[in-house]
Amino acid sequence: MNAATLTEASIEFPDNRLLIELCGEFDRNLTDIESRLGVQILRRGNYLSVHGEPAAQTEAIEVLRSLYNRLEQGRPVGHGDIDREFRMGTEGGSPADQLEMFGGGKVEIKTRKKLIEPRTEAQKAYVRSLYENELAFGIGPAGTGKTYLAVAVGVNLFITGAVDKIILSRPAVEAGERLGFLPGDMKEKIDPYMQPLYDALNDFLPGKQLARMMEEKTVEIAPLAFMRGRTLSNAFVVLDEAQNATSMQMKMFLTRLGEGSRMVITGDRSQIDLPRGVQSGLKDAERLLTGIPKISFNYFTAKDVVRHPLVAAIIEAYDRDSPQPG
Template sequence: MHRTRFDEERNPAPIQPLTDKQGQYLDALASSSQVIVLGPAGTGKTFIAGTRAADLLRQRRISKVVITRPNVPSGRSLGFFPGTLEEKIAPWVAPLTETMKERMGAAAFDIAVKAGDIEVVPFEVMRGRTFKNCLVILDEAQNTTTPEIKMFLTRIGDDCQVIINGDVSQTDLRETSGLRTVIHLVKSRMMAIPIVEFTLDDIVRSGICAEWVKAFEEERL
């Protein structure tokens, strides 16, 4: 039987790491229920998280993917923008959702969204929610406060996998980043939670894009 493009979209090849650090990240995802991944843009953090989410959902190893992120960079509450809360936050998580859509196929992705199997949850309404049998991705975690990330981590069920993605050098907060607090707790208490730290040497984007990322990162701009 000939394979169709539809079949290929549903059975994509496993992710192949492009760097040693990406390999460490994939190993951590395969063996740990919580993973913290740090580092600059262009290292594949978002791509791997989105691809992992799509694969687990497609293989029915989880019932839901939940994506969230704090709304600090805009400088305004989500209430300022028109539309539902989900519509307001959608542009901020587009890199993750677009990766999932490409991995799953547009039709399968849209069906999953309509069925509630892929849910974008504004971080400001996470309080009161609990999650079970799902993959939860917290993006831009450096912009959470310590009370916020405490609230987040204490609402995750044992049958969930959590990916905490951020870059502590890029926080927009005036107070101590909750992500920095979590890193300290994991290391000081020797918790069995892997922390994968990408550096500028791990950037996989090619050409002038990579040069710009490195230039801004090295100049702390």
């Protein structure tokens, strides 16, 4: 970096308490921005001084202003919020983004424990489609928020009274161990397959409330096979890991949709665990249902991974080695 191109610019933040929150514990938020842009940020009283190349300096100031505006609105600032600013631009938190979508909702998801906001453009489009369509598909690699956002929307619709229950399901595909040889009763055998769904619910609902809802059957978590013969009315229904549903199972599940319900199907076509020669129901559904009104298909790529940055790099490496069709 040429020292001659480095400049300094300062920005004032009138509320010192909010400035402390902006900097984060041990200035970790500033460190995050510095590492992304190659700038240095110093605090001087109520000012932050940004040192670096002009383009990076300008971007840093825009991000700092946007995050400070978040704090003024009473919203927290953490690593995920900084990540969203860089992925989506500072307009991501502007009033224009808070458009009415469904029943007065916004491009944000309010749950009992936290406020969830999309961190990529693909996630934002996906959340919109979950509110706007009775049947929505989210297809892409692990770590892109497909199931997490779907469960968050389900919790939001439940606490606002739009649905009466939440039903979460997964195919219990055996991966190396046969269920019959695992210890415990049927619930104990199945629960490990369902754990990611429990984890998501625990992120959005207080433990006692979730336990009560599960006892009252307003929240159900069950293997896909348990859906046969049911009609799911006034419910928000999620089928996770749908790439491991057979074509027959997918048809069975989709035809459970009842009055007043919404259904979300999530899956990753690169992680099919079905026996060789068995067609994935997710692929069949894509082929047969694309273009039908009120059914949406949303796709994610490695660029939408919101886990550790290495996860995106790993997915891209595997995609380069063995690209998936379609």
